[in-house]
Amino acid sequence: MKFAVLRFPGSNCDQDCLRSLRDTFGEKADPVWHKETSVAGYDAIIVPGGFSFGDYLRCGAIARYSPVMAAVREAALKGTPVLGICNGFQILCEAGLLPGALVRNRGLHFICRQVFLRLENNTSPFTCAGAVGQTLRVPIAHGEGCYFADEATLDALEGDGRIAFRYCDETGAVKAAANPNGSLRNIAGILNDQGNVLGMMPHPERACETRLGSSDGRLVFSSLIESTLGQVS
């Protein structure tokens, strides 16, 4: 399986993604500079975390106009899985590939710590190796991670099963006290209507080895690999 890991000026989790995909999973993964105009030949695209273009104007607002994003949009419409992590999630929302927006954390602080996520959907290519209700321990590191959308959009996401992950406590209970950033309905990750684009604020690529504190993030990548190889064979 061959992954494209996009790289914008200011991306800083691209190496973590490349390392996890290559070393932990033994898959092929290439960095793809934001000026590229094609992502042909890749089975999946990762839009990594960081501070693309210094978060100028709004997080992701300038990156969404990078040339590579037109190719990402085209690939996404054709069904290629696209995973946006942290700043990648912000970019996908700004690009209109996912609904809603990420705004300043309710408590104003930049938060860098482990959180617990409840898996809410196991029918997507990013979550199919898991079980609904399963709890994952994965780090977050963001200042603008508060998910916002209007009520109609939130109801539609919920009704269609497009909420992939919610913030929860260690027992898996989704409650206000377990919400680190004020995200509406504790949303940590959502899917597009086709189910092939996932945006999530937590960093699964930083939780792929037990010596990093958790290997629960593997689920996202192993699901992607399983679902893609399943399609091929």
Added chain:
Amino acid sequence: MKIRVTVLPKPSVLDPQGVATAEAMRHLGWKNPGRVRVGKIIEIDSPDARPDEDKLHAICRDLLSNPVIEDYTFEIAE
């Protein structure tokens, strides 16, 4: 021409910067500052003689603001 674009969080979006700023105003002795919202002003100093307002609206909508969370207005000083 000079164009001044003002971008503010929509009233329906919680603005924690505005809340924190209002709190600081209370500390400075203003008992009731009311609702405070923090946004941004973008000043454009263009050699163009007159604005293409449709184009300007498109740029405000597609780049300078995010309509999901923000409203914009602009003023043109010829």
